[in-house]
Amino acid sequence: MLIPGKTDKSGRSANPLLTPQQERERLRDLARRAEQELAGVQMASMDELTLLSNRHGFTALARLGLNACREVGTPATLLYFTLDEFKRMNYLYGRAKGDDALKTFADVLRIGFRENDVVGRLEGDRFVALLTGSSVVEIEAIKARLDEILDERNATAHRSYDIRFRVVQVEYDPIVHDSIEDLLGEAERVMSR
Ligand SMILES: Nc1nc2c(ncn2[C@@H]2O[C@H](COP(=O)(O)OP(=O)(O)OP(=O)(O)O)[C@@H](O)[C@H]2O)c(=O)[nH]1
Known part of the structure; x- marks a missing residue:
């Protein structure tokens, strides 16, 4: 099975258009964006001054x-x-x-x-x-x-x-x-x- 960011034994990447290096970067980018979205949701429900729920x-x-x-x-x-x-x-x-x-x-x-x-x-x-x-x-x-x-x-x-x-x-x-x-x-x- 091909896992994104990993190559199989023959060196193939999960997305044939991306090099393994590019794929790893893309995954890191996706993870960063998910973290930012989660932080955004938390910030929207939190009072910045007291850190209690708003x-x-x-x-x-x-x-x-x-x-x-x-x-x-x-x-x-x-x-x-x-x-x-x-x-x-x-x-x-x-x-x-x-x-x-x-x-x-x-x-x-x-x-x-x-x-x-x-x-x-x-x-x-x-x-x-x-x-x-x-x-x-x-x-x-x-x-x-x-x-x-x-x-x-x-x-x-x-x-x-x-x-x-x-x-x-x-x-x-x-x-x-x-x-x-x-x-x-x-x-x-x-x-x-
Ligand atoms: N320092 C500070 N003041 C705030 C903040 N948010 C609102 N205020 C002020 O809080 C005050 C609230 O006024 P009131 O609800 O009348 O409070 P109070 O004087 O205790 O009146 P009572 O509740 O009737 O006893 C207002 O002067 C707002 O400008 C904040 O985040 N920081």
Whole structure:
């Protein structure tokens, strides 16, 4: 059998129009292009600043999570976060410090949640986490855990401000929520009350 880029015993290449050397280059080129496309897909679903999923990436992953929960009949909970006084922090200390605060908070969420929880940054200071397959989610316990991690970060950061957050919780109900967009919409409404 002729394998692209390899010659058979008689020195023939898989594509008779290409030399083995040209064929190897062509394969390398194809592999490079595939890698670039994959990186493009990853970039399109990732928030560049925090390296969490962006709204697009979060929605896609959370949709899969909710579908699985609906099929298996396990609960899911959406947590929706905003940072306190973020606009003021930007205004008083500069946008770069605001960016630092966003990155720090993203780290806190990464540390605070399990690997199979879906965590993302929607935009600005709005973050989300979809917890699936767990039994009842104790929001107070989660808040306490995140506060503890944040306190450590606040204590060692030597900043003139502390990062604080607000979180609301919406339980997924397959009868009420047709989609992840419905769940997000409800969380946004609860948050803005
Ligand atoms: N540093 C930084 N600021 C951002 C970024 N994206 C959005 N912002 C700013 O984030 C701010 C968000 O404002 P708000 O949602 O009103 O935040 P807030 O002051 O915490 O208000 P509440 O949520 O009501 O407490 C705006 O000033 C945006 O300009 C970003 O990537 N980096």
